[in-house]
Amino acid sequence: MSSIDQVGIRYRLKCTAVLSQMIYGYPRDYTLDLRLLKFLSSVPDADPYSTKWSLERCAQVIKETVKAREWQSSLPEPKLIADDKGDFDFVRLAFYLFGVRIQSIFYAFFLVLFIGVVVYILDYFKSPSRLILLLFFLLSLYITVFITNLTDQLQNLTDIRFFDVLSVVPLFHLMLVLLDRRSACIRSLRFALVQTLLMIFVYHVRSSSMWQLMCFFLLTGVISYRYWKESSSLDSESGLGRFRRTMIRCGWPAALMIMGVISLRVYQRTNYNPDYFTEGYPRHTFWHNAFMGFACHPQLAKEFQIFPISDMNIILAAERYLKDHQDRKRWAMLYGEFRIEHFRWGLYETVVRDMFIATCLKHPVQVLETYLKYKPKILVQQFLWAAGFLSPDIDSLYLYSHTLTPEGSRREKDLFYNPLRWEVLILIMTSLVIGYGDLRVHAREIISLAALTLCFSLIPGFFTYPVIHIIGLVFVTVATFFYVTLSGVIIAAIRPVHHFKKPSQKGSRNHVTV
Numbered sequence: 129m130s131s132i133d134q135v136g137i138r139y140r141l142k143c144t145a146v147l148s149q150m151i152y153g154y155p156r157d158y159t160l161d162l163r164l165l166k167f168l169s170s171v172p173d174a175d176p177y178s179t180k181w182s183l184e185r186c187a188q189v190i191k192e193t194v195k196a197r198e199w200q201s202s203l204p205e206p207k208l209i210a211d212d213k214g215d216f217d218f219v220r221l222a223f224y225l226f227g228v229r230i231q232s233i234f235y236a237f238f239l240v241l242f243i244g245v246v247v248y249i250l251d252y253f254k255s256p257s258r259l260i261l262l263l264f265f266l267l268s269l270y271i272t273v274f275i276t277n278l279t280d281q282l283q284n285l286t287d288i289r290f291f292d293v294l295s296v297v298p299l300f301h302l303m304l305v306l307l308d309r310r311s312a313c314i315r316s317l318r319f320a321l322v323q324t325l326l327m328i329f330v331y332h333v334r335s336s337s338m339w340q341l342m343c344f345f346l347l348t349g350v351i352s353y354r355y356w357k358e359s360s361s362l363d364s365e366s367g368l369g370r371f372r373r374t375m376i377r378c379g380w381p382a383a384l385m386i387m388g389v390i391s392l393r394v395y396q397r398t399n400y401n402p403d404y405f406t407e408g409y410p411r412h413t414f415w416h417n418a419f420m421g422f423a424c425h426p427q428l429a430k431e432f433q434i435f436p437i438s439d440m441n442i443i444l445a446a447e448r449y450l451k452d453h454q455d456r457k458r459w460a461m462l463y464g465e466f467r468i469e470h471f472r473w474g475l476y477e478t479v480v481r482d483m484f485i486a487t488c489l490k491h492p493v494q495v496l497e498t499y500l501k502y503k504p505k506i507l508v509q510q511f512l513w514a515a516g517f518l519s520p521d522i523d524s525l526y527l528y529s530h531t532l533t534p535e536g537s538r539r540e541k542d543l544f545y546n547p548l549r550w551e552v553l554i555l556i557m558t559s560l561v562i563g564y565g566d567l568r569v570h571a572r573e574i575i576s577l578a579a580l581t582l583c584f585s586l587i588p589g590f591f592t593y594p595v596i597h598i599i600g601l602v603f604v605t606v607a608t609f610f611y612v613t614l615s616g617v618i619i620a621a622i623r624p625v626h627h628f629k630k631p632s633q634k635g636s637r638n639h640v641t642v
Contacts, residue, residue: 139233139288140176141209142219143183144168150223151190157401158213159206167193187228206401208473212412213400214332215288237286237294244297244326251301251319256563257570258304261577261612263559265296267552268607272600275514275545278538280531281597290600292337295330296581298323299340302381303347303577309355309377320381328388332396335412336588341385343584348382409473415480416442417592422487424506424526424593425498432487436528437593443471446479455479499590507586507594507602514545514596514603526595547607560615568623571616578609 145160154161169175173185222236245262252258276285301323310316327344331337355378396410404410420442422428429435432445450459462476488495506526512518513525520532533543560567567574582605589599 139215139219140181141165142215144176144186146216146219146223147187147190147228149220150228151187155401157206157399158216158404159208159401162205162207164190165207183228183230206403208401208403208407208409208470212288212332212334213396213404213410214329214334215291217329218291218333233286240294240326240329241297244294244301244323247319247322248297248301251316252304255570256559256566257574260559260563260567260615261300261574261608262297263555264578264611264615265300265604265608267555267611268547268604269293271545271547271549271552271607272603274543275596275603276600278514278533278543279527279597281527281595282600287597287600288334289597291334292330292340293601293604295327295337295340296601296604298326299344299581300577302327302344302385303580305381306344306347306351306378307573309351311377312380317380320384324381324384324388327385328392331389332392339584339587341389342587343580344385345382346584347580348378352378405474407470407472407474409477413473413477415477415484419445419480419484419487421503421591421593422495422498424502425494426502428487428491428494428498437526442480443476446476446483449483450479503590503594507589507599510594510596510599511545511603511606516544526593545603547610556611556615560618564619564622567615568619571612571619575609575612575616578605578612581605582609 141160144165145154145158148154148161148164149156152164154164165176168186168189169177171185171189173180173182174189175181176186218236219233222232225239226232226235245266248262249259252262273285276282276287276290282289302320305316305320327337327340331341397405400410416439420434420437420439422432423434423437423441433448434441434445447459447463450456450462458475458479462472462479509518509525513520516538518525520527520535522528522530522532538544582602585602585605586594586599589595589602592598594602
């Protein structure tokens with residue numbers, strides 16, 4: 129967290145927008161007034177794009193200009209944000225709770241994490257195996273902190289690209305509720321509602337966390353199908369009754385989640401600037417990121433001129449596509465008077481979607497190679513580099529134009545991905561000693577949940593490109609799966625010894641009695 133004061137450009141823009149709403153009273157429509165942004169760019173230490181930007185200085189300047197109205201010389205110019213808009217609310221929450229300072233983002237991040245952890249503990253404090261799953265996740269998060277500062281694209285734990293880590297505990301909790309087939313009692317409803325709200329909030333802030341919703345609904349479907357098959361083997365009346373009870377117990381957590389997603393969509397529709405639904409884009413760009421992933425294939429990257437990977441290279445590739453296909457209408461609307469602050473992201477997404485589909489049809493072999501060969505290779509290289517087994521070759525790591533932490537500084541501060549840190553192993557072995565009995569019974573359950581979470585956490589990285597600042601959460605889920613699997617192996621190794629000792633002790637007692 130040494131770089132908490134060097135908050136990323138995404139947070140700088142959102143901080144500036146929130147300040148203009150809190151201090152000046154600018155409409156809370158998830159935009160930033162370009163007039164204010166232009167004014168701040170002329171003030172030392174207040175320009176969000178400057179490396180010397182200071183939140184305190186920015187707040188001071190906005191307060192001073194409220195009376196002078198120096199930046200209101202023209203009509204409002206709302207800047208539409210192409211990425212997730214929900215982090216406006218996260219920054220606003222942080223400032224309201226902890227004051228207008230960069231550290232507030234850090235505090236708010238851990239507050240959200242803390243709420244999920246506390247609710248989980250309150251529900252499962254009598255289940256050692258499930259508490260061990262939580263412990264392994266927190267230990268995985270701990271070891272991942274060491275590598276969050278390896279590139280300027282991630283910077284620290286609170287970066288928006290790492291935000292979906294906050295809803296992993298709620299995801300674990302709700303999946304366990306599904307496996308338990310609980311009735312919808314008041315206690316269960318309270319806990320599940322809190323975790324559902326946390327997942328929806330994280331999804332609002334970072335739409336790439338959709339993989340967690342997919343994971344949850346898949347498990348709901350699998351469990352429902354399993355019990356439907358079991359009930360069909362019984363006689364029709366008892367089987368139907370059992371199936372209905374099971375569907376109710378599996379369905380109410382899913383119903384909460386569905387209502388949460390629908391409520392979020394209604395909220396966004398009523399609170400986002402209307403231009404997001406006409407000129408802009410109400411969610412994080414989808415096809416733009418998907419096409420960016422083709423840069424991982426050397427042939428496709430060369431053909432479309434999209435290496436090194438950058439947003440602007442994809443935007444320029446879309447322009448070339450429109451020219452090649454003589455699509456003058458869409459070209460004129462997007463690039464006729466090109467201004468990135470007024471870029472029509474919604475229309476642009478349709479162009480990149482057409483590019484993506486055309487590429488899949490024209491180069492099916494290369495597309496398959498991208499997902500089955502090159503992206504897995506890059507993923508492995510990221511882990512090897514983070515662990516210190518691979519030299520920081522910018523090209524092979526696909527971190528071109530990124531600023532990396534020098535190797536000397538890494539060694540000095542021990543900035544390596546190391547799941548076998550001694551303090552972590554001590555806690556793991558202690559937890560196994562305490563919870564051995566319960567973990568022996570439920571080891572398969574928590575291993576399955578960790579494996580399912582790991583598989584789904586890979587989706588964002590494989591959908592775009594699996595470099596460290598995109599797959600930060602994967603480092604956490606891999607470590608969690610490693611720890612639960614290691615525990616399962618240890619238990620499997622101890623079990624034969626345990627069974628061998630039981631008859632031996634019984635035999636010795638019988639011998640003494642005789």
